[in-house]
Amino acid sequence: xxxxxxxxxxxxxxxxxxxxxxxxxxxxxxxxxxxxxxxxxxxxxxxxxxxxxxxxxxxxxxxxxxxxxxxxxxxxxxxxxxxxxxxxxxxxxxxxxxxxxxxxxxxxxxxxxxxxxxxxxxxxxxxxxxxxxxxxxxxxxxxxxxxxxxxxxxxxxxxxxxxxxxxxxxxxxxxxxxxxxxxxxxxxxxxxxxxxxxxxxxxxxxxxxxxxxxxxxxxxxxxxxxxxxxxxxxxxxxxxxxxxxxxxxxxxxxxxxxxxxxxxxxxxxxxxxxxxxxxxxxxx
Amino acid sequence: xxxxxxxxxxxxxxxxxxxxxxxxxxxxxxxxxxxxxxxxxxxxxxxxxxxxxxxxxxxxxxxxxxxxxxxxxxxxxxxxxxxxxxxxxxxxxxxxxxxxxxxxxxxxxxxxxxxxxxxxxxxxxxxxxxxxxxxxxxxxxxxxxxxxxxxxxxxxxxxxxxxxxxxxxxxxxxxxxxxxxxxxxxxxxxxxxxxxxxxxxxxxxxxxxxxxxxxxxxxxxxxxxxxxxxxxxxxxxxxxxxxxxxxxxxxxxxxxxxxxxxxxxxxxxxxxxxxxxxxxxxxxxxxxxxxx
Numbered sequence: 088x089x090x091x092x093x094x095x096x097x098x099x100x101x102x103x104x105x106x107x108x109x110x111x112x113x114x115x116x117x118x119x120x121x122x123x124x125x126x127x128x129x130x131x132x133x134x135x136x137x138x139x140x141x142x143x144x145x146x147x148x149x150x151x152x153x154x155x156x157x158x159x160x161x162x163x164x165x166x167x168x169x170x171x172x173x174x175x176x177x178x179x180x181x182x183x184x185x186x187x188x189x190x191x192x193x194x195x196x197x198x199x200x201x202x203x204x205x206x207x208x209x210x211x212x213x214x215x216x217x218x219x220x221x222x223x224x225x226x227x228x229x230x231x232x233x234x235x236x237x238x239x240x241x242x243x244x245x246x247x248x249x250x251x252x253x254x255x256x257x258x259x260x261x262x263x264x265x266x267x268x269x270x271x272x273x274x275x276x277x278x279x280x281x282x283x284x285x286x287x288x289x290x291x292x293x294x295x296x297x298x299x300x301x302x303x304x305x306x307x308x309x310x311x312x313x314x315x316x317x318x319x320x321x322x323x324x325x326x327x328x329x330x331x332x333x334x335x336x337x338x339x340x341x342x343x344x345x346x347x348x349x350x351x352x353x354x355x356x357x358x359x360x361x362x363x364x365x366x367x368x369x370x371x
Numbered sequence: 372x373x374x375x376x377x378x379x380x381x382x383x384x385x386x387x388x389x390x391x392x393x394x395x396x397x398x399x400x401x402x403x404x405x406x407x408x409x410x411x412x413x414x415x416x417x418x419x420x421x422x423x424x425x426x427x428x429x430x431x432x433x434x435x436x437x438x439x440x441x442x443x444x445x446x447x448x449x450x451x452x453x454x455x456x457x458x459x460x461x462x463x464x465x466x467x468x469x470x471x472x473x474x475x476x477x478x479x480x481x482x483x484x485x486x487x488x489x490x491x492x493x494x495x496x497x498x499x500x501x502x503x504x505x506x507x508x509x510x511x512x513x514x515x516x517x518x519x520x521x522x523x524x525x526x527x528x529x530x531x532x533x534x535x536x537x538x539x540x541x542x543x544x545x546x547x548x549x550x551x552x553x554x555x556x557x558x559x560x561x562x563x564x565x566x567x568x569x570x571x572x573x574x575x576x577x578x579x580x581x582x583x584x585x586x587x588x589x590x591x592x593x594x595x596x597x598x599x600x601x602x603x604x605x606x607x608x609x610x611x612x613x614x615x616x617x618x619x620x621x622x623x624x625x626x627x628x629x630x631x632x633x634x635x636x637x638x639x640x641x642x643x644x645x646x647x648x649x650x651x652x653x654x655x656x657x658x659x660x661x662x663x
Contacts, residue, residue, distance in 0.1 A: 095409050097382010097541040102566065124542035125380055125573060127566040165429060165469050186468035187450055225576045228513065228545035253382045253541055254408035257510045260463060277627050278387065282409040288507045292463065306624050330594075333619075337564040337595035 089247045090360060091121075091266040093290070095282030097253035099272045100302035100326070104353075105250040106131040107342050108270075111353035115215050117242050121262035122252040123206065123221035123233045130339040134211035134218040142221075143202025144232045146180040147189050153197035160189035160198060185232065205233040210240070217242065231261040238262070246357075255285040263290065268360050269297040270323070275307030280314060287318065296367045298360065303328040323359050324352060372527050373555040373657050374520075376405070376583075378539035378547060380570030385590040386560040388623050388633060390538045391415040392646045393653070394497040395634035401532045402500035403523035405516045405550045406540040407488065410502055415632055418493030418500045426503065426518065428487030428511040429467030432460045438479035445471035445480065463508055487511055490519055492526065499526050516540070516549035534657070543577045551583050555657060558614070559587045563598035568605060575609040585611035586656060588649045592616035614652035617645040 092105045106128055109118045120128040147160070147169055158171045168183040169176065180203045190198040206224040210217075221237040223230050230252065238261070241247045251262035263269055269290045273279040283299075290297050299315050304325035315322050326332070326349075335345040343350040377390045391412065394402055404412040432453070434445070439458050446454045449471055453464035460471075460480075472482040487510070490503035501523040505512050523535045539550040539557075551557055557578050561571040571587065578585045587606040592599040599616055606613040618641055626636035634643055 096411070097379075097409075099383060124544045124547075125566075125570040127381070127569060130565045130569060163470065163473050165467060184466055184468055185450065186466060186470050187448070188468055188470035188473070191448060191470060191474060223544060225543060225573060226548075226580045228548050230542075230544045254512075255507055256408045256505055256512045257508075258542075258544065260508045264463065274383075276624050277414045277630070278411040281411055281414060285409060285507060292508055306621060308628055333591075333594050336566075337562075337598055339565040 088268070088364065089241060089249060089266040090268045090270055091249040091251050091263045092270045092272060093251040093259055093263055093286055094253055094272045095255055095286035096273065096279050099274050099279060101272050102127045102131065102250055103302070103336060103342060104270065104272050104300055105248055107349070107353050108356055109216055109248050110341055111343050111350050112246070112357060114246055117217040117219070117245055117247045118250065119237050119241060119247060120220035120250045121234045121237050122250055123223045123230050123237065124252060124258070126220050126222050128250050129218070129220055131341055132213050132216065132218055134213040136209050136211035138210040140208050142205050142208055142233060142236050144185045144205050145187070145200035146183040146185065146203045147178055147198045148201040149176045149178065150197045150199070151176065153195045155195050157194065159192045159194065163188040163192045181228065208237060208240070230258045234258060234261040255289050260289060260293070263295065264293055266295060268364050269295050270300060270360070271297055272300045272302055273311055274303050275301055275309070275311040279307070280311050283311065284314070287320065296363050298323040298363060300324045300326065302326045321363065323356055372524070372533060372535070374535040374537055375653060375657065376537040376539045376551050376554040376557045377560060378550065378557055378574055379541055379560045380543065380574035381561065381567050382541035384560045384562045384567060385623055387411050387415070387538055388627065389560055389590070389646060390536055391632040392634050392643070393536055393650050395632040396647060396650050397534065399532050400498055400534045400536050401523050401527040401530070402495065402498065403519055403535050403537040404500070404502040405519055405537050405546070407503045407505045407512050407515045407519065408540055408546065410504060412538045413502055415627065415630060416495040416497065416500055417630060418491070418495045418502065420491045420493045422492040424490050425486050426488040426490055426515050427484045428509060428514070429484070430469060430482035431462050431465050431467060431485050432469070432471050433481045433483065434458055434460055435479050435481060438477050440477050442476060445475060448474060467510065488515055490515065490522065492522065498532065499530060501526060513545035513549035516546050520550070543573050547574070547577065548581070551578060552581055554583050556584045556586060558653060559585060560590055561587065561602055562591045563589055563595040563602060565598070568598060568602055571602060572605060572609070575611060579609065585609070586614050586653060587611050588614045588617065590617045591619040593618050612652070612656055614649045615645055617642055617649070
């Protein structure tokens with residue numbers, strides 16, 4: 088089973104939930120940090136890294152000897168990543184979406200592929216936890232290709248937890264699509280509610296069952312709870328604001344270690360999630 | 372005309388609340404919400420929308436079943452796995468590359484442009500505002516960011532406004548790159564946590580990569596004063612200007628619930644004092660830039 092953790096609004100506690108859930112369970116768990124623009128899970132997990140790999144996305148390389156300047160490559164490219172000017176062909180690797188269209192359409196077989204660096208993927212472990220994290224190269228605009236590569240490290244059959252990026256557009260969709268359950272984390276504030284609504288709409292579009300965790304649950308108002316009730320979105324856990332939690336977070340300590348009474352609360356999330364996923368399977 | 376972009380790397384550090392407070396402290400600005408994915412500034416600004424425009428993103432492939440011979444070439448060509456085994460297109464997976472459209476031997480695939488969102492020209496109690504809403508699960512957020520910034524610039528020119536205050540998105544990817552390119556300066560709002568420091572360092576490197584001068588302030592500084600000092604040190608190491616600290620205070624949440632800026636909600640508070648000082652620092656740096 089893959090549980091993804093998303094929020095819409097940033098800074099609501101996705102990473103806190105991801106790492107504490109992962110460490111509260113006795114089972115062997117894998118955690119994928121798909122927030123590749125700002126990965127933070129490693130700061131709490133402090134894993135032993137056993138493998139660091141630079142990853143690339145394919146971009147075109149033109150053999151000008153073979154090229155007949157027919158411009159078919161420029162015509163098919165919707166991203167203006169390859170153009171023919173006078174006697175030469177220019178490529179703009181940073182604009183390329185790696186669709187392979189130019190290579191497929193070239194009648195002279197003059198185009199091959201080279202790589203544009205996306206960033207690195209690190210693999211490691213801490214006790215029973217398997218850890219994979221993507222880190223987007225500074226200056227690289229596209230995070231979805233790297234997120235897809237981190238997702239591809241998911242171990243089939245086991246329990247995988249995905250720490251997704253914030254927002255509601257392509258990066259979070261790439262991280263969440265095809266997972267079995269989305270655990271939404273929000274705060275009970277107008278910003279939290281507004282962004283939660285957008286995320287709930289996105290999750291519904293993907294037809295994935297979901298549940299809600301309300302973090303800093305006593306700092307705000309009741310509108311998130313009322314919304315969850317109206318939308319039949321089950322509230323699985325509420326975490327009130329506690330300065331000790333915030334201070335532990337600030338130095339990269341686990342909540343369940345600092346305040347062990349929370350360990351059971353996190354551990355109980357899994358059977359609740361399993362029940363929702365199973366119930367949904369029966370209905371459809 | 373100048374543009375200050377407020378970003379944070381890490382989300383939830385208070386950048387929108389602080390930007391809104393700046394708006395309340397200044398006159399002659401244009402507001403621009405470039406966090407088009409999860410835009411929140413309007414919740415504090417209550418903009419009256421004067422103009423509403425559709426934002427067209429790329430096309431989405433659509434297979435016309437009556438022409439499709441089910442040859443399978445599109446499935447083979449699509450690198451995004453967006454063509455299903457029964458020859459329909461998963462529009463969420465579609466990258467809008469059009470490769471299947473151009474290479475289908477039966478010309479059975481259409482490529483209608485899709486409406487990927489909306490953008491708005493509005494009036495607020497602090498002046499004009501440009502904002503947008505990207506459609507759910509849409510791409511091209513960078514393009515929409517570029518568009519709203521361009522519109523804000525035009526508006527500032529025509530209304531003779533000196534400064535654009537732009538609320539940027541979290542992260543370091545495409546919408547952030549689109550938000551900071553060509554800006555006069557950025558202000559990074561961070562928090563005194565390991566994550567805050569880690570993310571601020573990445574976004575500072577991004578700003579350096581695009582040669583945009585940077586300033587830094589720390590929100591919720593008293594949650595960990597030692598980390599706050601660490602951020603100050605990091606700021607200097609990154610050759611940016613440290614502007615100050617803001618204490619942790621529930622008035623961030625309370626004012627948000629009232630739909631007010633911090634300045635309107637509690638003008639005589641330590642938070643507003645600190646924000647006012649930081650704003651003075653921002654203005655100093657922006658005017659220095661003019662002399663150069």
